[in-house]
Every structure is written in structure tokens, then in C-alpha cells.
Amino acid sequence: GAVVSQHPSWVICKSGTSVKIECRSLDFQATTMFWYRQFPKQSLMLMATSNEGSKATYEQGVEKDKFLINHASLTLSTLTVTSAHPEDSSFYICSAIPRTSGGTTEQFFGPGTRLTVL
């Protein structure tokens, strides 16, 4: 149980285009999902917290107009990188907290999406 999927697993796009990444909780409902960014050989950096039905909360320094997050249902959150540039190339990982976690903070992680902007 507690499986999180991401689609696509990797994507290559041209500079200036937008890319959408999906994060789905497959066998549970998630009131809260998180989006992380990971540069090579570095730790995960929290970008934003996404709650179903409300606006995402962005971490300091993350451009909300650049990284659009939508949490349309209890099983789906999307991250759209708008007008992508090469510096946006990174590994994006989502995670989700089950609705029934009781506040124990355990997050279940997706496999990640590798974005390369040419």
C-alpha cells in the first residue's frame, strides 16, 4: 500500500515551453502533497506544500508563477514548470501524506521526474 506515482518519469523540452508533471497517490487519499527539487548529488529542497482544494504554500525563494501547483483532487497534484529554461533542469520528486496518517508526518515518495530543458 501507500504507492505514489509520477508521470512522466523523464521529460526533455525546449527552452520557453511549459511542462506538466503529475503526482498521484494510487491507493490512498492524500490531503497534503509536497513537491521537492533535487540537484545532482544534493539533498531534497522543499518547493511547496499542496493541500487539496486550496492554494499551494511555496517556500521562500520559489517563484509561484514559475512553478504552478494544482491539487485538484485527493489523489492528484500537478506541477507545471512554465516557460522552462535550462536552469530549471532538475529531478522533481513529489510526496504525499495519507489522509488517515493521524498527523504522523510520514510521507510516501514518488519515483521522481527528471526534467531536462534544452
Add this chain to the structure above:
Amino acid sequence: AQSVTQPDIHITVSEGASLELRCNYSYGATPYLFWYVQSPGQGLQLLLKYFSGDTLVQGIKGFEAEFKRSQSSFNLRKPSVHWSDAAEYFCAVGRYDKVIFGPGTSLSVIP
């Protein structure tokens, strides 16, 4: 300020040797504690977690960790390392809806 430190950036051990990965944290209260493992190009897999109770926690793949409140530490151990354990290991701490990750320790295993 809340923070997590993993003093060892990279560790190399021989297969069959014991392993200890260090993790120290700074947090206002007793946090929930986690260890995750990440293989190259992959997502994170939870090895073990501590919420309360027994301070020695058993996890998957033969790993264990001990919470020491007085030292604000949550070190990860394994008595005998396998070549397949080579990966990046992240300690994480948090409560409620936010978790802070440490910088990670890269483990290499010599056959």
C-alpha cells in the same frame, strides 16, 4: 532554527563490514525522525522511522537506528553491509506537515 546535519558526506566500507551513518538535528521539540535511502535516479525509500516509544528502531533491509534525545542524534546502523546497500542516505526530521532533510551521506561498498 530547525536543521539536520549528516557530518559524513561520503563513506566507503567493505562488504560485510559494519556501518554507522550519523545524523544530528536541531528542533524545538522532539520531532518525528526518518531515514530514507535513494538509489541513483530513483525516488526515496523509507528505511525506518521513529515517532515515540522504544528508542531503538528496526527497519527494512537489516537497518536499525537509535534515537538519543540527550545528543539530538538518530544514527543509522547495519551490522553487515551488502554491495546492494551502496546508495545515498538521507536523515529527515519533522512534525505534522513539514519534514526537513539532511544533506545526505553517499555510501560506497567495496566488494
